[in-house]
Amino acid sequence: MTLNLLTFKEISILPELFLGVSIIYLLIHGIFLTVNKDHPLIKNSLIYLSILILSMTIFLLANDNLTVLESTNFNYSVTNDYLSFTSKILIGTTSIFCLFMFNQYLTDQKINHFEYVLLILFSILGLFLLCSSDDLLTAYLAIELQSLSFYVIAAFKKNSTFSVEAGLKYFILGAFSSSLFLFGSSLIYGISGTINFDDFKDLYFYDFSENSLNSFDSTLLQFALVFILVSLFFKLALAPFHVWSPDVYEGSPSSSTFFFAVVPKIALFVLLLRIFYYSFYNFFDNFRYFLVLISVFSVLIGSFVGLEQRKLKSLLAYSSISHMGYSLLAFSTGTFEGLQMLYCYLTVYMLSGLCIWSIFFLTRLKNKYTQKQNKDLADLLLLRKSNSFLAFSFSVVLLSIAGFPPMIGFLVKFGIFLVSIEASLYFVALISILCSVISAFYYLRIVKVMYFEKGLAGKLYYPITSQKAIIVVLCLFLLFLLFINPTLLYLFSYKLSLLMLY
């Protein structure tokens, strides 16, 4: 009986359905409780409920019956393969940790609107759908769902002009880039008459160059693909399209920044993979040098401009730009190993991003007058004296993302350089290695502020709770464990690339 119930065709998106229904339930819950005077801190209950919901969604995802399914459904617009499965698991887990870390910050910032958590859940739903989207329209809708929620949570601090400005900037540029995506998709639809990724693969997998039967001019198709690429690069904040990201990161509330710095990148890369490694792999060579150029440019911008940043959040924004550049470098190799390393890199990026932003949230200044989060690098001056564990873990994570050996950050960066050399991109590898030295300089600057500088007039911090300490230690432990035994990471990404390409 149960089996019959569970084999209906919507089973492939059961987790998403569950998440969507739960969001509606949470909306009702929020509305009823806000009018009730007995619940002054509505967002607390909502955060814990949404953590519960996300855990249950992950449980549904991880259910073995579903992973073997690999079904494509809803008129081939949603697919459920290993790529989407792992990405969703990663996104879900990271979001749980994010939500856990927000809690205190939202109380400090006096953000007590239940909509905030709901919007985050909506964006997670969007990201889930984006991971499993199998045609251009679903992808577009998922991106829109995700980014509309992001625009709102960027502008959520209503009394801060910076936050509103950030939200507006993000909205205008995001809407612009979404329209580029839509334009590209419509061109593709005009050429091929379909929007489905599998159909694209069937249509364009074979070479159309000279001696094939149906002579076909692929120029317009490539033109359309460029639009899609540019739009996704906007979303990923890669270098020539990155200008919005430092402003938005700096202006919006830190919790929102945390969320859209860490979580959505992997889903966008999944879409890029589906389009360029699966549907239009045939045209990959035409785009390769464009991608390489973009990635080198991002790495350069991320490293050099990051040197001049004095604020922690914009520094992390530039660091994220350079990391996306490295990921795109792996992506642009177009090889099996490149795909594998890309996935390793993104996983580690999420892990270290989680760790770094958690520490950022945990360093709460003891300041009675203004409830400001620490903003400048110099605010970390007394961190080592007031909480040496936090300072230690912060420096470990910074060294890891700078690419120093005894942490996993080195190994994945090494992997990126390795695949770029295997794809004979020697010069690019040289440039990105040199840039990683330069970016090491600004990561070290934070370590310097914490450890070397003497300052009497610093700021003191609140002690951290034990649950949050456990989370930070867990991330830290993973950074070391994955270095000592990276087989887990490699095998998992190997399986993923294998299932993706064959």
Added chain:
Amino acid sequence: MFDIQNLLLVIIILPLLGSGCLSVISFSNQHLIRSLALQISCVTFIFSLFLWFFFNKSLGTFQFVNKLFWIPTLNLNIVIGIDGISIFFILLTTLLIPLCFLTSWNSINKNLKEFFLAFLIMEFFLIIVFCVLDLLLFYIFFESVLIPMFLIIGVWGSRERKIRAAYFFFLYTLLGSLLMLLTILYIYYQVGTTDYETLLTFSFSNHEQTLLWLAFFISFAAKIPMVPVHLWLPEAHVEAPTAGSVILAGILLKLGTYGFIRFSFPLFPQACFYFAPFVYSVSVIGVIYTSFTAIRQTDFKRIIAYTSVAHMNLVMIGLFSFNVIGIEGAILQSLSHGFVASALFLIIGVVYERHHTRMVKYYGGLVHLMPIYIIIFLFFTMANIGLPGTSSFVGEFLILVGSFKVNTTVTFLGATGMVLGGCYSLWLFNRIAYGNLKTQYVKKYVDLNKREFFTFLPLILGTLLTGIYPDLFLNSIHMSVNMLIELMYF
């Protein structure tokens, strides 16, 4: 149950275990921290003496080989093993670490626990660097050594300039070694593995060899340091605490020579021959230029730092003579530099701890009030010059004999370094030891206490032992160097 084959593994793990124990002790329990750290490092030293005892001198191959799987999918494994070349570097490391702890017994008060932790972790990294038989892992640990050293200079250094010095140290070495990373990637891509013994069987084309050799050279030259990239060394030495300087001069500089012997020589022999004149000229410039610079310095530590540069460049001349005598001399000179330069930095540490200045002009006539100190200082000054009977004499003599067979001019110019060495060392000794007491600057003088004396004793014994009976070391080195020469010529 315990196999002697695992001895090396034990030596590697001991410092790590010790740092684990240290990290759970409360920082207020300072005496326990000090004594525990010292005991751990002493036990490590004793174990490494056993390693020497069980080392088979009649073999040139790797011994105590252990293989641990790391990333089997990418064909990267942890292989450790030692031969006659690396065993003495390991011994030197394990000998110097307890001495560092002894010398910073009272002088380090702030962040004591972290200080000892940094040293134990660095010992762990250094031992691994010297025994790992995998190019990539060598690189990884070669880099990892930077982090504790960076912290030691930056946190426990003496003046405000220390941050600049730490950055100098970090970025010079990092920039060099990233080029090395690129070449390692290339090698991995070409050969499919970075396992050392497999790499030995692969021969690169001449063109490849030149490029790869150059990248390795830049990385190692920044460590040794050769002349244009030696600027970080005086800065780092002057700003580091005494123990930091000892490790820097005693072991970190040897990473460069060790890298040349272990990787550049057998992997790229043609390029080595091709670039030998270049290395000769840079080294000779290094020897003479830094010796002259040392004469002009006013800072006690800077003088010794520049002499280290001169001596290490002499080592390079010995290495690039490509014969058994020259290379053995170079290894022996590295060891002896490990004893002598470390001892000289310890000597500076003694007066710095008392008077908190390193300017030579504030000292004078110490022989009247600190006789034991001056005797030890005299001994090491003589060892620095290369007096027969001390270790430096044997090393320098062998280096000059080896290079005389190849290039007489270089030998002649390198030998002027010894003359200049006499010049700056004796002049420094004169200024510190003789003359009138400068009571207008310093009023109270205290001679060495028991702890400080016993810090120097192992180094004195080592220097004398090497000087009088060098065969004790040479017979272990001999077979491995023969193997190396065989690999290079055939």
